[in-house]
Amino acid sequence: AQSVTQLDSHVSVSEGTPVLLRCNYSSSYSPSLFWYVQHPNKGLQLLLKYTSAATLVKGINGFEAEFKKSETSFHLTKPSAHMSDAAEYFCVVSADSGYSTLTFxxxxMLLVSP
Amino acid sequence: DTAVSQTPKYLVTQMGNDKSIKCEQNLGHDTMYWYKQDSKKFLKIMFSYNNKELIINETVPNRFSPKSPDKAHLNLHINSLELGDSAVYFCASSQVSRGPWNGYTFGSGTRLTVV
Structure with a gap:
């Protein structure tokens, strides 16, 4: 069984300040972890993924996440927020490969103010 | 060239009607999925097909019937629509059987509103 807990339903930052979106997971298997972003009325776009390679994962648009097995965390960060980063962010876990489904x-919701 | 395309993008219909949502992927993936996103934006798996064969069927009413004519297509047919079926439905695809698994590619979603 696997589950994901995103610790904040909303995060508000000012443009140019750092972003931290927190995620904890549990999984019976060696997990794959993802962050997806959904802009208003849009589909889901993959930001980055961890699939048992390097623990610090770099994604698109300056985002990165660090897999910490001891803390069962996969927090998403960005050094400097941009207005266009305002969106809904989903942390996702899956058992490694196979037909396993994604658990979201x-x-x-990341809010960015000028 | 869209990798996973869904049609229609928006669908408004009356209770009791039957409707279909189509999904096509041009990535050569072997597995396709339907996910439902509810009004609170929570996403949950409904179905999964691998090479046209149903492999995952979560607790979904029988009124929902997926159909996969070939591995590039996975359509979702819904009978006797109810108000509670209003949601955004996402199609996704994935390559499972060969090479490293890179997760899913999602379509842009179909917003279904039942009135």
């Missing part, structure tokens, strides 16, 4: 967190 409940999402964190």
């Amino acid at each position: 967190g409940k999402g964190t």
Whole structure:
């Protein structure tokens, strides 16, 4: 069984300040972990993925995440927020490969103010 | 060239009607999925097909019937639509059987509103 907990339903930052979106997971298997972003009325776009290679994963648009097995965390960060980063972010876990389905967190809405 | 395309993008229909949502992927993936996103934006798996064969069927009413004519297509037919079926439905695809698994590619979603 696997589950994901996104610790904040909303995060508000000012443009140019760092972003931290927190995610904890549990999985019976060696997990694959993902962050997806959903802009208003849009589909889901993959930001980055961890699939048992390097623990620090770099994604698109300056985002990165670090897999910490001891803390069962996969927090998403960005050094400097941009207005266009305002969106819903989903942390996702899957058992490694196979037909396993994705288990989504409940999402964190990132609000960016000028 | 869209990798996973769904049609229609929006669908408004009356209770009791039957409707279909189509999904096509041009990535050569062997596995396709339907996910439902509810009003609170929570996403949950409904079905999964691998090479046209149903492999995952979560607890979904029988009114929902997926159909996969070939491995590039996975359509979702819904009978006797109910108000509670209003949601955004996402199609996705994935390459499972060969090479490293890179997760899913999602379509842009179909917003279904039942009135």
